[in-house]
Amino acid sequence: MLPTGIHFESYAAETRVLKTLRSRIWASALALGLLCAPLFAGAYLLGVASEMFITLMAVYGLYVTVGMAGQINIAQSAFVGIGAFAAAKLSSYGQPVFVVIPLAALAAGCVSILFALPAVRVKGLYLALTTLAAQAMFPIVIYALPASWLGGLAGMPVEPLTLFGADLGTPTGFYYFTLALVALLTISAFRLQHSRFGRAMMAVRDNDIAAEVMGIPVMRVKLMAFFVGSLFAGVAGACLAYFLQFVTAASFTLFASVWYLGMLIVGGLHSRLGPILGVVFITVLQEGLHKVANTLMQAGSGSGGMLFALTSIILGGCILLALIFEPRGLAHRWAVLRNAFQIWPFPRN
Incomplete structure (x- = not known):
């Protein structure tokens, strides 16, 4: 769904990845943030x-x-x-x-x-x-x-x-x-x-x-x-x-192949945004769990090592939850939120 008033006069314009000025601004801000990331x-x-x-x-x-x-x-x-x-x-x-x-x-x-x-x-x-x-x-x-x-x-x-x-x-x-x-x-x-x-x-x-x-x-x-x-x-x-x-x-290993496929499933199997959302979500969750586990181990808690061992199980559970509750992946959920934002404050029906 696109904002009201957006129309295309050619197929090339319709297939453009960034179709609106707002999307181009957000994409430029993301690119600028990634380029400046090493400074921080x-x-x-x-x-x-x-x-x-x-x-x-x-x-x-x-x-x-x-x-x-x-x-x-x-x-x-x-x-x-x-x-x-x-x-x-x-x-x-x-x-x-x-x-x-x-x-x-x-x-x-x-x-x-x-x-x-x-x-x-x-x-x-x-x-x-x-x-x-x-x-x-x-x-x-x-x-x-x-x-x-x-x-x-x-x-x-x-x-x-x-x-x-x-x-x-x-x-x-x-x-x-x-x-x-x-x-x-x-x-x-x-x-x-x-x-x-x-x-x-x-x-x-x-x-x-x-x-x-x-x-x-x-x-x-x-x-x-x-x-x-x-x-x-x-x-x-x-x-x-x-x-x-x-x-x-x-x-x-086969384990790595399964994780690649799991990231795609979590993000959205048939969406172009699926690989990005899936990889970012799984990577951030994995690194977050490792950070918490390291903190617990440095504090002398034995639960840190257990959390390390359970990381793969937790990530596998995320893949199962995605298949059960959102089989179309995070990309579909993002599309729903984006469309709701674009038509706000008007009702959906």
């Missing part, structure tokens, strides 16, 4: 924000594959890992970051095609099992390859992040680096919905038989949905490799 935040908060941006990149990939195309993917962590190992290997050859990140994204996308081929013939639980096979095979392949290739059990170090001679390994430098990348991927994800490919994915998601009758190449769209979603994961993996400075297969 410490190294810890900048590190949390950088990790949140990396997670958001991976969840954007799930939004494309699951939210837009309707293809269940519980192997996103494996594709993030492929991007991370590709970045580690390329950085060891002295490749610059603007070469490493696109090639890491391409590596994750190409590998995803191998597992997407059987996925185009199955749906539902069988599709989930297909992607689960990708997640299970990832560490097996890494460990089976010669240690000189991808480090084997020990893992691989990653060269420090530099760009044109500037050191971006500091908390502030890495924050701005991930902020620039996540802003680029946010624009791409938001614009994708109104593209021809995005409309084709949503048609396949809603009814693949009807989409095929309309002339949409369903098999190609499903393959491309996995490929594009894994491109986002590859970028996230490369950034995570630079963030951790060391990559091992043990860092990219």
